[in-house]
Amino acid sequence: MKNIPGISEVSLLILSICLIHSCCKKDITESESDKYLIVMNEVYRISSVTHIKGNNTVEYVRTLEYSDKYVKVYTGGILTNTYFLNNNGLADSSNNPRVKYQYNNESYLISQSTSAVPINYEYSNGNRTKFTWGTNKAYYQYNSLINIIDIDSFFGSYLGKLNRNLKQSSRLEFLKASSGVSTTYKYTLNSAGLVIQRVAVSTYTSGVSPKKTVTDFEYSVKK
Numbered sequence: 001m002k003n004i005p006g007i008s009e010v011s012l013l014i015l016s017i018c019l020i021h022s023c024c025k026k027d028i029t030e031s032e033s034d035k036y037l038i039v040m041n042e043v044y045r046i047s048s049v050t051h052i053k054g055n056n057t058v059e060y061v062r063t064l065e066y067s068d069k070y071v072k073v074y075t076g077g078i079l080t081n082t083y084f085l086n087n088n089g090l091a092d093s094s095n096n097p098r099v100k101y102q103y104n105n106e107s108y109l110i111s112q113s114t115s116a117v118p119i120n121y122e123y124s125n126g127n128r129t130k131f132t133w134g135t136n137k138a139y140y141q142y143n144s145l146i147n148i149i150d151i152d153s154f155f156g157s158y159l160g161k162l163n164r165n166l167k168q169s170s171r172l173e174f175l176k177a178s179s180g181v182s183t184t185y186k187y188t189l190n191s192a193g194l195v196i197q198r199v200a201v202s203t204y205t206s207g208v209s210p211k212k213t214v215t216d217f218e219y220s221v222k223k
Helices: 009-026
Strands: 030-040 045-053 058-066 068-074 078-085 091-095 096-103 111-113 119-124 128-131 136-146 165-173 181-189 195-204 211-221
Touching: none
Parallel strands: 030 211
Antiparallel strands: 030 045, 045 058, 058 068, 068 078, 078 091, 091 096, 096 111, 111 119, 119 128, 128 136, 136 165, 165 181, 181 195, 195 211
């Protein structure tokens, strides 16, 4: 499953359900490739992310503007969200969608809530191990590689500490037992320890053919 910067794990669950139904229609092994161009400063704070699809077309450009009181997110030059920060530099809320965030004593995000069903997170050894949204659940396992940048959503530390390590596998469970999906990940790192390629292979409890996604990452430093 392709990860899209700036969307929540709720949206990723919805995308997974749609993907499963799509695979059921085709019933063939699919392979996708895409690329992210990441601009950051010397302490890895991201200022922009460009997503390039496999056919070499730009799907979107996302930029971030930081201050002591907020983080503003622009997509294609249009303001799409604002995160309002507390005195610890963590987002208490955002306005699109309107979400309230809560953290534990170690500054890890443990819940986010709207007028709908709240989302809850659990952690172990500095890594997010479980995600719960109503009857939908996700479980994560990690390898020993150090995680430097969030290459799943490209959120920064304003939404809590990043996972300590890179994901080794994930498992999504939905209310319908035949709609689950499990994904394993393999990484190629550069000399600075940043991920330059990730290969994800997803398998489905419905029995359809697995899906392989190859994602490349390129980085540039802007002071």
